[in-house]
Amino acid sequence: MLKMSIMEDAMAATSQPVSRGPVPGGLAPQSLPLPEIFARVSRHVPAIEWPALAPDIEAILRLKRERNAVILAHNYQAPEIFHTVADIVGDSLALAREAVSVDADVIVLAGVHFMAETAKLLNPAKTVLIPDMGAGCSLADSITAEDVRGLRARYPGVPIVTYVNTSAAVKAESDLCCTSGNAVEVVRSLNAPRVLMIPDEFLAQNVQAEVPEVEILTWAGHCEVHERFTPADIRDVRESYPGVTVIAHPECPPDVVAESDFSGSTAMMMNFVIEKRPAQVVLVTECSMADNIAAQNPDIEFIKPCNMCPHMKRMSLKNIRRALETMTHEVTVDPALAERARAAVERMLAVRAR
Ligand code: 13P
Numbered sequence: 001m002l003k004m005s006i007m008e009d010a011m012a013a014t015s016q017p018v019s020r021g022p023v024p025g026g027l028a029p030q031s032l033p034l035p036e037i038f039a040r041v042s043r044h045v046p047a048i049e050w051p052a053l054a055p056d057i058e059a060i061l062r063l064k065r066e067r068n069a070v071i072l073a074h075n076y077q078a079p080e081i082f083h084t085v086a087d088i089v090g091d092s093l094a095l096a097r098e099a100v101s102v103d104a105d106v107i108v109l110a111g112v113h114f115m116a117e118t119a120k121l122l123n124p125a126k127t128v129l130i131p132d133m134g135a136g137c138s139l140a141d142s143i144t145a146e147d148v149r150g151l152r153a154r155y156p157g158v159p160i161v162t163y164v165n166t167s168a169a170v171k172a173e174s175d176l177c178c179t180s181g182n183a184v185e186v187v188r189s190l191n192a193p194r195v196l197m198i199p200d201e202f203l204a205q206n207v208q209a210e211v212p213e214v215e216i217l218t219w220a221g222h223c224e225v226h227e228r229f230t231p232a233d234i235r236d237v238r239e240s241y242p243g244v245t246v247i248a249h250p251e252c253p254p255d256v257v258a259e260s261d262f263s264g265s266t267a268m269m270m271n272f273v274i275e276k277r278p279a280q281v282v283l284v285t286e287c288s289m290a291d292n293i294a295a296q297n298p299d300i301e302f303i304k305p306c307n308m309c310p311h312m313k314r315m316s317l318k319n320i321r322r323a324l325e326t327m328t329h330e331v332t333v334d335p336a337l338a339e340r341a342r343a344a345v346e347r348m349l350a351v352r353a354r
């Protein structure tokens with residue numbers, strides 16, 4: 001089955017080390033002169049806008065040195081963050097893995113709150129900052145710790161796998177976590193006939209298709225960005241661009257994933273495009289993904305549709321600079337809760353199928 005084998009291919013590819021700096025294997029931005037940093041984003045930032053951005057970029061690079069800070073940026077960050085000031089970029093799994101070994105006093109998380117909390121769980125002694133506390137997530141908002149206790153009471157003995165897109169309080173009630181990059185392996189690792197996979201209903205249904213031997217129970221949480229895509233979107237794009245490659249994030253509804261050629265986490269999507277180099281591709285996900293790949297792969301044509309995540313887009317060069325200047329907003333987790341939530345994340349990190 002084509003989709004399966006491509007999926008396994010790309011899963012192997014994502015076991016490569018995460019990028020140090022925005023280009024896989026590339027230099028971290030502080031070691032580059034400004035014109036070279038500008039060259040990285042010149043396809044997306046017109047030359048006329050560069051003088052407005054350069055002072056913030058320069059200030060951030062200086063502040064990172066002064067504070068001994070690193071910036072972890074999710075793949076959905078805009079190119080002017082992703083390609084200029086980020087030290088480590090990746091999907092949720094890569095950011096969690098890298099957070100364990102980060103050698104710095106301060107971590108600035110350019111992403112959303114649950115990612116900053118995960119970084120804090122794994123680095124209790126470090127200062128973790130998020131430039132805007134309002135950067136939430138519809139999935140994280142869809143479930144509470146009390147809901148998970150209710151599920152545990154209703155399904156005694158059924159392991160609870162919680163997507164990392166949740167609060168530390170929800171993680172603390174779970175057996176282990178997963179991301180979109182390892183959900184299949186995490187479920188298989190349990191060797192259980194039934195698994196609760198919460199709170200993303202569509203991710204759970206997409207995993208169910210890959211692991212038919214396990215009964216997966218789920219929750220009605222959705223990503224507000226990915227739930228808006230429809231199979232008709234995919235059919236329209238295929239009609240307009242015959243031969244186009246369609247890649248969908250597994251937070252999309254199953255009927256959207258079924259219409260696509262490949263599905264995987266943001267890192268898996270990125271690796272797939274960079275390795276297979278389709279002439280035309282549509283990334284059924286957040287818009288910055290295509291922009292970040294296109295910035296360095298001008299030969300690949302990216303076709304819309306895409307949707308913006310309003311939470312991810314709360315990050316800006318201005319508020320990253322302010323975070324480092326004022327050392328705000330610090331993300332903290334109650335130590336007793338953190339211990340239980342950390343255990344769920346660490347159990348996930350111990351599943352090493354890819
Ligand atoms: P990835 O783990 O695939 O990067 O996606 C997580 C996500 O939903 C970010 O919003």
Ligand code: SF4
Pocket residue numbers: 112136137138139140165223224225226251286309310311312
């Ligand atoms: Fe949450 Fe969806 Fe935004 Fe990711 S893209 S942060 S899952 S709302």
